[in-house]
Amino acid sequence: MKKLLLGTALSAALFSTANANAADYVIDTDGAxxxxxxKIKHLGYSWLHGRFNTFSGDFSYDDKAPNASKINVTIDTKSIDSNHAERDKHLRGKDFLNVDKYPTATFKSTSIxxxxxxxxADVTGEFTLNGVTKTITFEIDKIGEGKDPWGGYRVGFEGETSLKLAxxxxxxxxxxxxxxxxxxxxxxxVRK
Structure with missing residues (x-):
């Protein structure tokens, strides 16, 4: 019984230590x-590139227990920018993003x-777009982490996934x- 209690206490201590070391970060959208x-193929001949200019999010990350990480992102779908005003107007309409009815898209991780x-890493989570929620997976790469010149601490990642529009x-x-x-x-x- 003592071994069981000792094992349980040790496991609890290790788990709480791992969570205590996790840091919370806010995604640096203010500093661009x-x-x-x-990107999407145009007629199969070239790529159309664009971005969403307005979004926000946060994540938790600890390099000693990275699989306990979590991320949440909210995208303002009205901020779509394909560098062509008429096309963007069409993309915001009912044929595509229907931004009047669904002004945001969200991603919330469920496992990393x-x-x-x-x-x-593979980041899996629930992605909601156009009123539909699906489980998707991003393949991500850690770019780096460390102190910044202003006394803060930063970590960066990049990832990509492909979505079927239908x-x-x-x-x-x-x-x-x-x-x-x-x-x-x-x-x-940026670490909070």
Whole structure:
């Protein structure tokens, strides 16, 4: 019985220590050190690139227990920017993002699994777009971490995933080469 109690106490101590070391970060959108981008094929001949100019989010991360990390991101879908005003107006409409009805898209992680080196991970979570929620996975790379020149501490990641437009109720015919959109997440977090 003593061994069982000792084992339970030791496990609890290790678990609480791991959680105590986790740091909370806010995504640095004010300093323009974070981006949510997209690209989609145009007729199969080239790529159309764009981004969402307004989003926010936070995450927790501890390099000693990286699989306990979590991330939340909220995207203002009205802020879509493909560098073409008329196209952006169409993308905000009912054929695509329907921003009047669904002004935000959100991602909330449910699991993060880093490799042994702690440099790459699969981030799985619930992504909501156009009123539809699906489980998706991002493959991410850790870019780096350390002190910044202003006395803070930062860590950065980048990742990408591909989404099938029809899965989110977007069935506007863009041709057979344009059924999926690649979403990129490039974030630098500042420790709170």
């Amino acid at each position: 050190h974070a981006f949510v981008t997209f 699994k880093f490799d042994e080196d702690g440099d790459e 899965d989110y109720g977007i069935d506007y015919n863009l041709g057979p080469a344009s059924t999926h959109v690649d979403i990129g997440l490039f974030i630098e977090g």
